[in-house]
Amino acid sequence: MRSREYGPDLTPPWKRQQPAPKVAAERDLVVEEAATGFCGAVVRCERTAEGFTVTLEDRFGKHRVFPLVPRGFLLEGRVVTLVRPAAAAPAPPRGPGRTASGSVAVPGARARVARESRIYVEGRHDAELVERVWGDDLRIEGVVVEYLEGVDDLPAIVDSFAPGPGRRLGVLVDHLLPGTKEHRIAERVTGDHVLVVGHPYVDVWQAVKPAALGIPAWPAVPRGEVWKEGVCRRLGWPVDTPAAWKRILAAVDGWKDLEPELLGRVEELIDFVTLPGGAGA
Template identity: 60%
Template sequence: MADRYGNDVLAGDWRKPKNGRTVDVEIAKGMVVEEPSSGFVGAVVRWEHGVVHLEDRHGRVRSYPMGPGFWIDGKPVSLQPPKKAAPAKKTRTASGSVAVDNVRARVARASRIYVEGRHDAELVERVWGDDLRIEGVVVEYLEGVDDLPAIVNRFQPGPGRKLGVLVDHLVEGSKESRIAAQVTGAHVLVVGHPFIDIWEAVKPKSVGINAWPKIPHGEDWKKGVLRTFGWPASDQADVAAAWKHILSKVNSFADLDPALLGRVEELIDFVTND
């Protein structure tokens, strides 16, 4: 007997909207969408803070909250922000060496590098830290060159136990150069950089300045620099804040003067060539 009422009205997906279910779509510049309640049709020109901006063919721009409530080709969509791309794989360390994945840092060598000055040591760590950890080289802070003979005596350098030292502004004929000559030997290498202060080793353009200023002899160099630039220079906290800013501008070896690069690379080669 025929069903006088026809097919079961509840059969199938009776709850499905006439135009289909809303699907998520990643927004893209130039994508043409319609806001059906107003009938406005336009291309996506930008999006920000959860709002999408559409421009129609007459150049009119309207803004709407991102999410559901749009159509593309007559089908309901929910506009979603693009997924963030995965960060690019690091191929170089900050020093320019080839980055090595899935390699555990080597057990610390007996050899060491000492760096005079806290800021100097922080700069070495920022640029060469990855390389030094892979090589198993520990960098230690040297408060002053006067401490060097005692450090060398305690360290007892020898084959497979080398000591490399980077000192500030090593000038020939100075007390510091005489101390350096006193401790230098087959297993101890002392090198100095030519800068009045390690800040000068950072290229001016990386910091956003034209050049490092010339500070009169006898004036505190760091505070003189701060005053020249109009930065706070009242106390050591101001100096520390300025250095933090400068250091943040160093992203790789390209931000440093070659005169420092050569000295540090020389020390690394010295202590790693057993």
């Protein structure tokens, strides 16, 4: 008797789950997540450690993140598989190129030998944001940016650095408001060759414009609650500060994504440490 060979799937054809149509998760496309019923417009797609995800925003402005899985969403009542949208073709160059800070790019320019002058930035996230937007400019100018763990360390750093002609020190600190401890320390160390500036935000996250992240505004977090964790909760993000910061930093393409209160202060520091004849050229 001739043996019969069967495939691994013995489900009758009429019972097999049909593949869902694939739909590009273009921005503002309104879909419903099949498992939870959450309905919202697509804000962004991004790669994470667990795979690709899509962020949806409902009519109340709440954000939720879902994995891009087969048959995971409903579009006008039909089951679909959301996929990443195709990358847009690069626009043809128009005029001179620009760095992320808006400066005219210098193709092929080599980083100059580091100046003696330095910029210190309080906070690791602040330093990473400065590097993302002004990194190209700083390398061309030969300005080294160093991480300042806390403003309490500033007097000792200034003493050790020994500022003077040709050896200037610029410092960017968080939440520099009159009457605060940070402001008193800044006044104590500021001099002809030391400039301390700051932004008014509780955290540098707020220096990123909400529009860059597709949110209406940074949420208010009550005093007594850890601010970053409170932000994550109110935006519907996992309470994972490093992951949240990666998402925020990835949304910054250049100076237009930052608030002017930070832009002006960083530009002021760069000008201060690169003044001709005063910055260790």
